[in-house]
Amino acid sequence: MPDAKFKDLCADAGDPVALGRFWAAVLGLDPVAGDDGDLRLDAADPHRRIWVNRVPEPRTVKTRLHLDVRLPTYDPSPLVALGATVESEPGGDRDWWVLADPEGTTFCAMGPHPYHKPPAVEAFELVVDCADPWAQARWWAGATGGEACRRDGAPWAWVEGAAGFPWRYWVFTPVPEPKTAKNRWHWDVTTDDPRLLVDRGARVLREPDDDARWWVLADPEGNEFCAFGPES
Numbered sequence: 001m002p003d004a005k006f007k008d009l010c011a012d013a014g015d016p017v018a019l020g021r022f023w024a025a026v027l028g029l030d031p032v033a034g035d036d037g038d039l040r041l042d043a044a045d046p047h048r049r050i051w052v053n054r055v056p057e058p059r060t061v062k063t064r065l066h067l068d069v070r071l072p073t074y075d076p077s078p079l080v081a082l083g084a085t086v087e088s089e090p091g092g093d094r095d096w097w098v099l100a101d102p103e104g105t106t107f108c109a110m111g112p113h114p115y116h117k118p119p120a121v122e123a124f125e126l127v128v129d130c131a132d133p134w135a136q137a138r139w140w141a142g143a144t145g146g147e148a149c150r151r152d153g154a155p156w157a158w159v160e161g162a163a164g165f166p167w168r169y170w171v172f173t174p175v176p177e178p179k180t181a182k183n184r185w186h187w188d189v190t191t192d193d194p195r196l197l198v199d200r201g202a203r204v205l206r207e208p209d210d211d212a213r214w215w216v217l218a219d220p221e222g223n224e225f226c227a228f229g230p231e232s
Helices: 016-027 077-082 133-144 195-200
Strands: 005-013 030-033 039-042 050-054 065-070 085-088 096-100 106-110 122-130 147-149 157-160 169-174 185-190 203-206 215-218 224-228
Touching (some): 016 030, 016 050, 016 077, 065 185, 122 133, 133 147, 133 157, 133 169, 133 195
Parallel strands (some): 005 050, 065 106, 122 169, 185 224
Antiparallel strands (some): 005 185, 030 039, 039 050, 096 106, 203 215
């Protein structure tokens, strides 16, 4: 049994309504407003759920976590019409667009694959910036019962088959800059005991209290994530 199971995604936002409505429209999710003004974006598969939470601090650095999407046609204009901005267009050995959502988080929009042409925009991989992709992939594969994978000579690594993970790939890609701020996006996991993850090398940032029943942990590269008990 894996020590943890992927639960869902969370996004920090200055304007949860604007960001939530954007991603709900892009991915065909159902936005549900909370009493506190935050949004929950529901999906048929609960592991694809995204929580959008208001935070007071603005984004100051490049977000180190993002979803990549695949387009049904080689045209990102529907996403631009929903509120995305084009950061860079395909060129050279890169055949995808780099876009930014309404909070400035960049993500990649790729055209249809020869063997997979989705009928609508779909998320297909979760990408995490890091210093050591192979170490990160092995750590999360070990924690979630997945398999760490890499190609000879490629700088990135990925995890396949992680418990609960709802997209095709969980990718860890190298970047030169270190992590300097709290991630604006993070994932949640469920676990029988968060101490199992601590024993693997996770760091405790906050234990449960009267306001929050979950643990806040950080993986070996400092990526924050929330760990919920099996009843959550």
